[in-house]
Amino acid sequence: MENLSAQQSLEIITSMIRMAEGNVKRNSFFFLLWGWVVVIGNLGMYILDKLNYAHPYVIWVITIPAWLFSMYKGYRMGRSQAVVTHLDRITSALWITYGICIFTIVAVGFKINYQLNPLILVITALPTLTSGILLRFKPLIMGGIFFWALGTINFFVPQDLQPLVGALAIIGGYLVPGYMLKKKDNGDV
Numbered sequence: 001m002e003n004l005s006a007q008q009s010l011e012i013i014t015s016m017i018r019m020a021e022g023n024v025k026r027n028s029f030f031f032l033l034w035g036w037v038v039v040i041g042n043l044g045m046y047i048l049d050k051l052n053y054a055h056p057y058v059i060w061v062i063t064i065p066a067w068l069f070s071m072y073k074g075y076r077m078g079r080s081q082a083v084v085t086h087l088d089r090i091t092s093a094l095w096i097t098y099g100i101c102i103f104t105i106v107a108v109g110f111k112i113n114y115q116l117n118p119l120i121l122v123i124t125a126l127p128t129l130t131s132g133i134l135l136r137f138k139p140l141i142m143g144g145i146f147f148w149a150l151g152t153i154n155f156f157v158p159q160d161l162q163p164l165v166g167a168l169a170i171i172g173g174y175l176v177p178g179y180m181l182k183k184k185d186n187g188d189v
Contacts, residue, residue, distance in 0.1 A: 027077075027091070028178050028179075028181035028182040029073065029182075030070060030073075030074075030095075031174045031175070031177060031178030031181065032174070032175065032178040032179065032182065033066060033069070033070065033073075034066065034070070034174060035170050035171070035174035035175035035178055036175070037062055037063060037066040038063075038166070038167075038170045038174070039167045039170050039171060039175070040059070040062060041059050041060050041062060041063065042117075042163040042164070042166040042167035042170065043163065043164075043167050044056075044059035044062075045057060045059050045060070045163045046160075046161075046163040046164055046167075049160055049163075050160075057114070074092075087134060090134065091131060091134060094127045094130055094131070095127055095131075097127075098123070098124070098126070098127040101123060102120060102123070105119060105120060105123070115159065117154055117162040117163065117165070117166045118151050118152070118154035118155040118157075118162065119151070120151075120166075121147050121148075121150055121151030121154055121165075121166060121169050122147070122148055122151035122152065123151075124147045124151070124169075124173065125144045125145070125147035125148035125151065125173075126144070127144075128140060128143050128144035128147055128173055128174070128177075129141055129143075129144025129145065129147075129148075130144070131144075132144055132177070135181075137177070137180075137181060137184070139176065139177040139180045139181070140177040140181065142177070143172060143173035143174065143176065143177040144173065146169060146172040146173045147169055147173040150165055150166075150168060150169035150172070150173075151169065153165065154166065154169075
């Protein structure tokens with residue numbers, strides 16, 4: 001086995017960090033997909049409620065094909081990835097755990113009279129902020145803080161207006177950082 005010089009070791013470590021950051025940055029796709037799906041869901045629910053539709057929450061069925069497509073896309077991206085790092089595994093586990101938490105909250109939402117929007121926004125702050133820290137990407141860190149702030153505010157907003165606050169939180173927390181991350185991944189920044 002060959003002994004590596006300090007310079008060679010540093011180059012290998014630097015290369016692995018760049019690969020890990022590149023793998024995570026390519027996931028801007030998920031921030032954009034879910035950003036748009038949830039903005040449409042929130043705005044659709046608000047509009048259906050204002051039209052006095054009996055079941056305005058029905059708009060959220062759009063998340064079913066989004067989940068299926070996300071799983072398919074994640075599987076494809078994982079298979080095409082040359083290197084899977086600890087950062088990739090941590091990020092993946094973080095978002096999978098988040099998804100399980102959201103599913104649980106929605107499934108038992110009747111216990112809290114379906115007052116889900118503020119709770120989901122506050123919980124969304126955690127993986128968003130953590131992803132921003134792992135990537136060292138300030139717009140995503142700010143997105144996580146934005147989720148926490150608007151989620152907290154949303155607890156004090158009338159229920160019929162909560163979807164509007166939710167849409168605003170998603171725009172600032174997912175879409176803006178997602179497009180910036182995509183632009184950075186394309187080398188435009």
